[in-house]
Amino acid sequence: MKNKKLVYVGNNRPIRDAALKVTGQLQYTADMKFPHMLYAKMLFSPVAHAKIKKIDTSKAEALPGVKAVVTYKNSPRIPYNSSMRFYEHKIPETEYLFDDTVRFVGDRVAAVAAESLEIAEKAIRLIEVEYEELPAVFDPEEALKEGAPEIHPGGNKVAEIKTEAGNVEEALAQADYVFEDRITVPAIHHCAIETHVAIATYDSRGKLTVYSPNQNTFAFRIIISKVLEMPMSKVRVVRPAIGGAFGGKLEAVIEPVVALLAKMTGRPVKMELNRRESIVSTRTRHAGVFYIKSGVNKDGTLVAQDFRVILNTGAYATSALNVSGAMSHKVFKVYKTKHMRFTATPVYTNTPIAGAMRGYGSPQAFAAQQIHLNRVAKALNMDFVDFQLKNLVEPDGVDPRFNSPHGNPRPLDCVTKGAEAFNWASRPKTEEQGRFKRGIGMAIGSHGNGCFGAHRDVTAMVLKMNEDGTATLFTGTHDMGNGTVTAETQVIGEILGIDPENIECIEADTEATPWNLGDYASRGVFVSCNAAKKVAESVRREILKEAAQLLEVPVEELDLVGGYAVSTKDPEKKATLCDVIVHGQRVNQREIIGAETFASPAGVTSYGAHFAEVEVDTETGKVKVLDYVAVHDVGKAINPMYVEGQIEGAVQMGIGYALTEGLELDEKGKVTNNSFKKYHMLKASEMPRMQVLLVEEGEEPGPFGAKSIGECSTVPSAPAVVNAVSNALGIDFKDLPLKPERILKAIQVQK
Amino acid sequence: MQLIKLLINGKEYEVAVKKNWTLLYVLREVLDFTGTKCGCNTNDCGACKVLIDGEAVNSCVVLAHKAEGKNIITIEGIAEGSKLHPIQEAFIETGAVQCGFCTPGMIITTKALLDQNPSPSRDEIVQALDNNLCRCTGYVKIVEAIELAAKRLRGEA
CATH class of the missing domain: 3.30.365.10 (Aldehyde oxidase/xanthine dehydrogenase, molybdopterin binding domain)
Known part of the structure; x- marks a missing residue:
């Protein structure tokens, strides 16, 4: 394979779903509807720091068409961290579905699911809340001072992380000059043009399915199964198209709430934040x-x-x-x-x-x-x-x-x-x-x-060949429009000698694709395309075995080029991939399929x-x-x-x-x-x-x-x-x- | 509720609407023209643009009943069946499509621009995009796509 001229890697290729995007055919989560679907709205805190002294939802509940109203009083009180990445991830768990304290303007107070968006909006306005305001602090340096309002038990300092090399003091003392500066950077918002949105369905078998444009279906499954106390086999998370993410859709922001509403009502529930809600209540850059x-x-x-x-x-x-x-x-x-x-x-x-x-x-x-x-x-x-x-x-x-x-x-x-x-x-x-x-x-x-050195950094993939020599990839990659999945098909196409166009992809679904750590940390190319390479190499080996038998030439002599298995010594000796795959089915009664796990080595x-x-x-x-x-x-x-x-x-x-x-x-x-x-x-x-x-x-x-x-x-x-x-x-x-x-x-x- | 007739992509739809329903709401939620996107609902991002009598307009600020009697084209009406419009082809080929959420609005704006001005300068293109936000592309390849589409529609490429 070394020194071979690359055919597909290095090509300019439109992303796989571009034609669906320019025609409006691609379904984003907000475009999806389910029969008898309910619409949800959230009530957000208007104050920066307060204890909820009294919350009265009776008027909202009495409104015709309202199917569920949820607050801290009737929701599971299980602490979690919305940025949890893997099962035993140890990070501070300061969040609840709903809490009796609000900690910023935009914090969650309640949510409603109703027959229409209009009813849900009206119901939200009927919830009566009395806040007992607490002192608030907005500046991080002020928040560190003694006597600053305490936002979580134990103080406002989450941690102190220190890492160093050499002897800084000594080197500074010996330097010709020392310069010092204080520099500040603001919080900014991701501004993906698609706002946060999720749909959850809950059926009579007790199965929950959550559709959301997110960067981490497998982690969302862990979080949702934890806060709703459901087995992971009963929680499925699917990622439809993502209308921009930039990290803003890496954390489980509204999904646990929408899942709870679906479970409470037994009906599909959709929640779509508006722009103001997305800017204020989701996430920012530190x-x-x-x-x-x-x-x-x-x-x-x-x-x-x-x-x-x-x-x-x-x-x-x-x-x-x-x-x-x-x-x-x-x-x-x-x-x-x-x-x-x-x-x-x-x-x-x-x-x-x-x-x-x-x-x-x-x-x-x-x-x-x-x-x-x-x-x-x-x-x-x-x-x-x-x-x-x-x-x-x-x-x-x-x-x-x-x-x-x-x-x-x-x-x-x-x-x-x-x-x-x-x-x-x-x-x-x-x-x-x-x-x-x-x-x-x-x-x-x-x-x-990627995350090498910090924690596990793994992507698994499945690749199977079809009878006509085309292929299907099952990838846990959450493509955000950046083209990671397209790149995966280029890598696979290179290894198998087939046009990437001929590789169809099933993407990011906890029940249809193998495990993936998630699409963050710039893992897409270095880790996930490496996983694509590994699974393609595994399938290549199986194809070559079949081809060697079919063509009666040694495996070492064969290459895969342009949809053919071909002898490098005698180019006349060749078979289409179709012939090779069918040979495998007919003669050896087998499927050509590969499943591989790739762990980043560096x-x-x-x-x-x-x-x-x-x-x-x-x-x-x-x-x-x-x-x-x-x-x-x-x-x-x-x-x-x-x-x-x-x-x-x-x-x-x-x-x-x-x-x-x-x-x-x-x-x-x-x-x-x-x-x-x-x-x-x-x-x-x-x-x-x-x-x-x-x-x-x-x-x-x-x-x-x-x-x-x-x-x-x-x-x-x-x-x-x-x-x-x-x-x-x-x-x-x-x-x-x-x-x-x-x-x-x-x-x-x-x- | 008021019964109105909307002419969308050459076909007439009879639909019952409330007075305060926007065209965007009716397109997406009532008639399932979900190719038109909602990014802000405040007239700022252009994801919901449709052509109304040839002008690219944010459908989030047009009341549905006010669009009665007008010729409305949505993103679903740009291609001819499965044959893509040259603007759509140019967007694909130049890599102007990333997450795709702004893309329908961008294409509608481009259609209105090129119908009115087949040879826009670069400045005229970026001015035409003044009400279309994109967070993925930095607009670079979108501008390239529009230049390529214009060239092709003029028969030069």
Whole structure:
């Protein structure tokens, strides 16, 4: 197989379900209806922190058409964590289906299932609640202070996670200079265009089926079976099409409630959040306050770096430990520096729940680090690209904590290639035209490839051949439109010598597909495409056995090419896969089928470097990103068109993180920008000219050398843009997002 | 309830509606035209766009009874049977489709644009997309798709 020219891997291919999407034929969860289906609505808390003193549901229950009203009084009181990933996952369980205390504006108070949405909405308004308000705290640093309102028993500090290499104190003391910064990043929302939605059915056999656009059917099954005390065999979770997720659909947000309502009523129940509810009550990216200290020498060598971050995890623990833990590791993967420390403290506040979001800690950590280092390089009078080239890890680099190799890290190639494409060296660093100031900036970033090292990282798959030589794949992958399943078919097609078009896929259903850890941590390519490769190789072996018998040639002599089993010595000796499969059925009375489990053997890292040019209107404070280059080290692009697509979308999200997004709370803790009108994600007219380049130097354990792109793609974006704005104005911005008011204020202070 | 007639994709539907029902609600919940998506219900995202007398309009802010007597085209009415429209083909080929939730609205906007302006500039394309949000693509390949579709519809590619 080695040195063979690749036929399908490396092709630009539309995603498998594109034709269904452009015609409106693809069924998303909100498009599904069941006979006698009920409609559900949730009542959310209008106050940030309160004990429910009295709750009266009698009027709602008396409303004709209402079939169930559920509150903390009549729901199972079993603690859980909505971000649980596997059966014995030990993370703080602070959530209940419903509780007698509400902890943020948008917390669940009650839910109703009724014959129509109109009735459900009316019933929600008839529920009478008396709140005994408690003191609330919205700022994570305030929440850590003594005497701060306690949100969960035991205090607001969820944990302190520390990881380090070398001797940071000593290295800082010996460095020529030490720089310190405090940098803050906001909570942002995923803004998948599809809001959260779920349907649950419960039948007379006691079987519960939940349909929801989610990234983790198998984990949702664990959570639902736990809170409803049902055997897992009686709980099925199915993922119909996902209308965008970005981590926001990784945690079981509304599904347990919808499942409960179906079980209570014995009827199918559908709940669809509206946009306001999705922004306020689901999940956000963790906001954070970073304290960074760097020791550098006169020649620009970064000798030590110390991070302390306070992360706002919101009202419940959910991903607090997972995100803090993941974040802590990332900064050890990029520079040659031997002395580094990362201390993360996730903290409860009475704000919307922070959870998983694209990048899982990396966007925050690298925003802070790269904004800080841009200032450090300026202070040293050193070009930021030169600073990067001096300090970034080389391909044989190691993680200083364990002396373990990074794999084949190529951040240097990304920077070199990007600087050239962007004309970094020859482009003016700043330009001024009347009220408009232009500047350029860059940043690097990295992200992982799965969960290796943290916990199990497994994908299982089944692949079977049909009589005509086509195939059917059973995959637990939750494709979010990013094309993971399409990539799986390319990998399988390559191994079996069949067109990926001829591989049909059954996807993410706890009762139809084998176990998969879930689609997060950028596992899709590195782990799941590897599982696809493994199962294809297993099927290939069986095909070759049959073909050898049929053609009467030794197995070693055979190859699979273009739908044929063919002798490499005598090309005249060949049989169609149809003949081979039918031979297996007819002569040996067997099915050609493979089932394999793949466990990730390594934790490798993906890298990227982004370059941006911005123009700042010094009268309005508005920033326009004019020009953009993004370069990513992806090992090998299985489907380059969709790798580009990931990066282009990630830049939209990254520029938003830098300039326009960020949840805003009023003094009572209510999110004020709770609509698309007020929550400003970038429109087409606000996007820059963009060039995307790939570094494809191969990553040995990856399938055909491939590694992840989905999350890494957004990591360098925000700091590249912020650095460009800082450089344009000669002001060091340290708080995101750079909304016009913030920029105007800084210009005034500068004057 | 009021009985109205809606002309959708060339066919007339008689449907009983309440005064406050939007066209989006009637399309999705009453007539099962679920290709039209709901992303915000506040006129901000464009996922629910349909053509009304040739204009791309957010159906979440049009009352159903006000659409009586108008020519309504939904995403289901863009292809001719199983033959895809060149705009749809261009979206597929350029990789402009990711999660697909904004795609029907994007295609409706494109149809209205290209019917009125067969040779739009890049600026005119991004202006036309001003009321269509996408979180997956950064709009890059969507703009490419529209350029390709325009070229093909002009017979140049």
